[in-house]
Amino acid sequence: MDFKPTAGTTIEYKAGWSGNVTRACADKAVAAGKAVRFKPPRKGEAETLLESLLPPK
Secondary structure, three states: OOOOOOOOOOOOOOOOOOOOOOHHHHHHHHOOOOOOOOOOOOOOOOOHHHHHHHHOO
């Protein structure tokens, strides 16, 4: 059985998380300033991309 959110359910994504969401979800998150759009990295570039998006230590 797959999880299906019902009305009033909130799904929280941790900072730095990268993954697929629906276009509607992405549009709302970007409009709220809570997400950014970027092209998916090529193989082997995932860590470099994530490091470039995170604030410096």
